[in-house]
Amino acid sequence: xxxxxxxxxxxxxxxxxxxxxxxxxxxxxxxxxxxxxxxxxxxxxxxxxxxxxxxxxxxxxxxxxxxxxxxxxxxxxxxxxxxxxxxxxxxxxxxxxxxxxxxxxxxxxxxxxxxxxxxxxxxxxxxxxxxxxxxxxxxxxxxxxxxxxxxxxxxxxxxxxxxxxxxxxxxxxxxxxxxxxxxxxxxxxxxxxxxxxxxxxxxxxxxxxxxxxxxxxxxxxxxxxxxxxxxxxxxxxxxxxxxxxxxxxxxxxxxxxxxxxxxxxxxxxxxxxxxxxxxxxxxxxxxxxxxxxxxxxxxxxxxxxxxxxxxxxxxxxxxxxxxxxxxxxxxxxxxxxxxxxxxxxxxxxxxxxxxxxxxxxxxxxxxxxxxxxxxxxxxxxxx
Ligand SMILES: [Zn+2]
Numbered sequence: 001x002x003x004x005x006x007x008x009x010x011x012x013x014x015x016x017x018x019x020x021x022x023x024x025x026x027x028x029x030x031x032x033x034x035x036x037x038x039x040x041x042x043x044x045x046x047x048x049x050x051x052x053x054x055x056x057x058x059x060x061x062x063x064x065x066x067x068x069x070x071x072x073x074x075x076x077x078x079x080x081x082x083x084x085x086x087x088x089x090x091x092x093x094x095x096x097x098x099x100x101x102x103x104x105x106x107x108x109x110x111x112x113x114x115x116x117x118x119x120x121x122x123x124x125x126x127x128x129x130x131x132x133x134x135x136x137x138x139x140x141x142x143x144x145x146x147x148x149x150x151x152x153x154x155x156x157x158x159x160x161x162x163x164x165x166x167x168x169x170x171x172x173x174x175x176x177x178x179x180x181x182x183x184x185x186x187x188x189x190x191x192x193x194x195x196x197x198x199x200x201x202x203x204x205x206x207x208x209x210x211x212x213x214x215x216x217x218x219x220x221x222x223x224x225x226x227x228x229x230x231x232x233x234x235x236x237x238x239x240x241x242x243x244x245x246x247x248x249x250x251x252x253x254x255x256x257x258x259x260x261x262x263x264x265x266x267x268x269x270x271x272x273x274x275x276x277x278x279x280x281x282x283x284x285x286x287x288x289x290x291x292x293x294x295x296x297x298x299x300x301x302x303x304x305x306x307x308x309x310x311x312x313x314x315x316x317x318x319x320x321x322x323x324x325x326x327x328x329x330x331x332x333x334x335x336x337x338x339x340x341x342x343x344x345x346x347x348x349x350x351x352x353x354x355x356x357x358x359x360x361x362x363x364x365x366x367x368x369x370x371x372x373x374x375x376x377x378x379x380x381x382x383x
Contacts, residue, residue: 036347042068044232044344052078054085054124060261063231063269073113075120078270080262081220086270087120092141095216095224095264096121099195102130106216106224107266110143114151128155131194133201134163135226136210137170137178141266145179162192164203166212185214189381202380204254208247209240215255226266228252229279233268233344238351245359246373249283252276256377280375282340286353287372289332290360295371298361325361329353 043049049065050058054077058064066076068091075089085096092109094117103125108117121129129152134142149159163171163181171180185192187203200217208228215225227240229252242248255263256276263271297303307320332353340346364371 039347040342040344042233042344045342047232052076054079057081058262058270061272066269068268073116075116077120077123079124080222080270081218083220084218084222084262085124086222086262086264087117088267089116089120091267093226093264093266093268095218095222097194097197097199097218097222098125098127099197101127102195103127104131104133104194104199105129105148106133106264107135107141107226108132108144108148109141110139112144112147114144114147117148118151128152128157129159130157131160131162133199133216134161134167134178134181134214135216135224135266136213137163137167137174138210138227139177141226142178149179160194162201164201164212164214166203166206167214170210170212200258202254202258204378205247205251207244208251209242211243213251215251215258217258217260221259221261222264223255223258223260223262224264224266225251225255228255228265229271229276230265230267230345231269231271231275232278234282234340234346234348235279235352236267236345237348239355242355245283245355246363249280249373249375250378252279253374253376253378254380257379282336282343283352283356284372284375285336285339286332286356287360287364289335289353290328290356291364291366291371293331293335294328294357295360295366299366325354325357328357328361332356 043063047063048061049063052064052066057079064076064078064086066088070076072090075087078086080086083098087094087096090109090111092111094108095106097104103121118129132145132148145161149161152159160183161179161181162183162185165184165187168181168184171178183192185201189200189202189204191198191200197219199219201214202217203212203214205213213225215223217223227236228248229235239245239248256273265271303324307323308315329350333349337349340349360372
């Protein structure tokens with residue numbers, strides 16, 4: 001029922017205003033989600049946070065005391081190992097490796113201002129940036145490549161851009177969404193050289209967060225991958241808008257199987273293997289909730305019968321599906337919230353459940369006993 005918002009007597013200009021205005025919220029009958037209020041702090045309460053330092057190496061297990069959205073345009077820098085640094089600005093992170101003669105950067109967001117980034121790098125080295133590596137082809141993580149490439153060109157540097165074969169394919173498919181790679185690394189588990197140092201680039205899954213996700217492993221034990229798990233937190237809303245949640249999990253199983261000390265997750269903070277394991281436990285509970293709370297009523301047909309009973313036989317399949325996924329996500333979220341309600345970012349649990357409903361409904365069949373993805377580490381393939 002629409003609200004009666006005006007009395008019977010209206011001034012002519014008021015009538016014109018009402019006609020000209022777009023639909024207001026009360027008239028908008030589509031589904032929408034109210035902004036979620038923060039119920040937990042952003043940090044994981046059991047962790048030790050230290051002030052960011054360009055000289056002091058981080059002790060494994062520690063996090064850096066940096067807010068998600070810090071001072072706009074300011075780069076926060078943390079030294080991780082002898083040669084590798086974590087840097088973050090406007091919520092997007094890059095990894096910087098200092099070689100003998102030059103510097104390699106992993107990821108450059110389309111929010112990057114090259115001069116600001118170079119100034120941040122000069123806080124710990126005077127060597128020039130000569131290589132840029134892509135974790136995946138999404139513009140929010142690598143769309144600054146054109147600017148970095150142009151700025152270095154002015155200094156007489158031809159930037160090496162290194163990406164997987166899948167990323168190169170996707171960049172072509174999306175028509176210039178980011179600077180094309182100058183070197184294409186085969187999918188699977190491959191290596192490339194920079195300044196006499198060997199790096200691993202793993203692109204193990206065809207569809208995960210995107211259709212071209214890589215992890216990059218430095219020779220001193222730092223891995224970088226973007227838009228997967230979070231440090232001591234639940235995933236980003238809608239699991240980072242990922243393509244395929246089972247693929248997303250399988251990608252992390254490969255990362256878990258590699259040997260590394262620190263992870264640059266693309267946002268937020270430094271990650272560890274325990275963060276992946278916690279994310280797996282959380283998602284596993286959501287899959288279990290699908291199988292106990294939702295799958296039985298689908299299998300008996302009662303889910304469809306109840307929808308018709310409440311909305312009539314004129315109900316369309318499209319609206320039924322939208323409501324089914326939303327209602328299922330709500331029920332699953334309520335089921336697992338008592339166990340996980342303490343996690344930062346759990347405010348987004350309904351959106352995580354939504355992605356699990358889609359995957360569980362379409363890809364898992366409880367009648368043959370397989371009810372959720374595998375979560376065990378996958379060892380690197382030996383060449
Ligand atoms: Zn992405």
